[in-house]
Amino acid sequence: MYKLTFLLYFLGVVYISTLREVELLLFLWAFLFVALLLKRRKILQSIKMLSFPFVFTAVVSLPYALWSGSVDYTLMLLLRVLGIHTLTLLFLSTVNLYASMSFSRTLSSLLVLAIGFSITYRRALQNFLQALKSRSPHKPERDELLQFTRRVVEYFFNLSLKDGEEVSMAMKSRGFYFD
Numbered sequence: 245m246y247k248l249t250f251l252l253y254f255l256g257v258v259y260i261s262t263l264r265e266v267e268l269l270l271f272l273w274a275f276l277f278v279a280l281l282l283k284r285r286k287i288l289q290s291i292k293m294l295s296f297p298f299v300f301t302a303v304v305s306l307p308y309a310l311w312s313g314s315v316d317y318t319l320m321l322l323l324r325v326l327g328i329h330t331l332t333l334l335f336l337s338t339v340n341l342y343a344s345m346s347f348s349r350t351l352s353s354l355l356v357l358a359i360g361f362s363i364t365y366r367r368a369l370q371n372f373l374q375a376l377k378s379r380s381p382h383k384p385e386r387d388e389l390l391q392f393t394r395r396v397v398e399y400f401f402n403l404s405l406k407d408g409e410e411v412s413m414a415m416k417s418r419g420f421y422f423d
Contacts, residue, residue: 250344253335260327266316269323276330283337297329298322361407365400372396 263269277294281287301322309318345351376384376392384392 246339246344247347249335249339253331253339256331257328260324260331263324263327264320266320266323269320269327273323273327273330276327276334280330280334280337283334293333294326294330297325301325357411365403368400368403369396372399 260269260272263272305318305321309315341355342352345355372392380388
């Protein structure tokens with residue numbers, strides 16, 4: 245059952261990616277949003293989860309739309325991103341992700357690795373934020389926040405490079421050569 249749901253999800257992502265009609269994309273996104281609300285029943289949390297891709301797409305695509313004058317393209321791109329994101333949230337709230345990837349040992353291993361790294365990185369970010377909060381008796385100023393952000397980004401960049409090299413060496417030692 246999970247494998248069939250995963251196949252339907254995958255086909256849905258491909259279908260949404262190929263749509264060009266803004267009206268159809270808007271209708272499809274509204275349908276998926278209502279289905280997500282009915283499934284989750286947490287309206288505020290669902291809206292918050294959907295605001296992130298909206299803001300990101302607006303920040304990235306808005307300068308292009310203003311520069312090129314193609315508002316239709318920007319709207320189509322935004323609705324595609326929102327549709328795929330809403331479909332993904334609906335899929336994740338319905339299906340056990342590990343069971344849906346059980347048809348492939350490689351995908352299951354990659355999923356476990358990705359989730360493990362996500363948990364590690366999230367914990368490290370929480371530690372950084374707690375350290376900033378505990379070491380600042382006052383609200384941090386703009387320069388302090390910029391310096392903090394620079395150091396955190398540098399830390400995560402170096403950590404991801406180190407982790408990537410370790411995973412690559414571990415996979416090569418187990419016989420995976422894709423170079």
